[in-house]
Amino acid sequence: MTSPAGVGSHPASPTPEVALDDATLVVRARDGDIRAFEVLVRRYQGPMYRLALHMLASRGDAEDVVQEVFLTAWRRLGQLRDGRAFVGWLYRTTTNRCLNIIRARRPVTEADLDRRESIDAAGSPERAAQVSEQLIALAAALTRLTPEQRACWLLREVHGLSYEDIARATGTTQTAVRGRIARARAQLAEAMSPWR
Structure with missing residues (x-):
């Protein structure tokens, strides 16, 4: 910038x-x-x-x-x-x-993130394809969360913010943040169960 x-x-x-x-x-x-x-x-x-x-x-x-x-x-x-x-x-x-x-x-459309940057280039092509499929599945699962759940989950899991900081960032309570993250984790775990 x-x-x-x-x-x-x-x-x-x-x-x-x-x-x-x-x-x-x-x-x-x-x-x-x-x-x-x-x-x-x-x-x-x-x-x-x-x-x-x-x-x-x-x-x-x-x-x-x-x-x-x-x-x-x-x-x-x-x-x-x-x-x-x-x-x-x-x-x-x-x-x-x-x-x-x-x-x-x-309505939110299917995620179209280019996740190839995240894939380890040194790995085998089979492993790279599997990781790519998993990332695509995760991106699609994230789009099925409510926007509030997605925001809370990303701020916690990807950015490592505390519940208190997430509550401030989203203008809600820590209890609401914990609930949104718990629901998001449950939905994502279900969506990603085929990859376990």
Whole structure:
């Protein structure tokens, strides 16, 4: 991602990428340090893209969501009181934008994710084909979850967020998150049972 539009016109002080925590980078970015914001983008655009891709099953939609999320982050950085909350805010914003897209395009179609990148190229062709089939089956099973279940499951299982962080990201309670994840796991286990 490039610098947000209109942002590059101000001179920016050099920001070393190494060893700066999110809170420091957010403060610097709030003060107009473009490079500090670029470090945050480089740090989190991959995880946000993977989350959006898994939720939306569309590379184009995922790229659009990530672009929108970071542009919104740049514009609203001054509203973020605690720089340590930046990554949680990104997850919440990305999740909500994805849920809005999913709700707007119901019914959800079969996932069409290109999972070949995940397949071990050094393995045998038979093993690669089996893994590819399993990933396709998992992607299809994910599309049969409710958008809320899918979001909670992905945030927990793929991104490793705590129940508390997921509750904040999805605007619900930890109890609701646990229930959604439990139902998602049960449905996915049933869908993937032929692969055991």
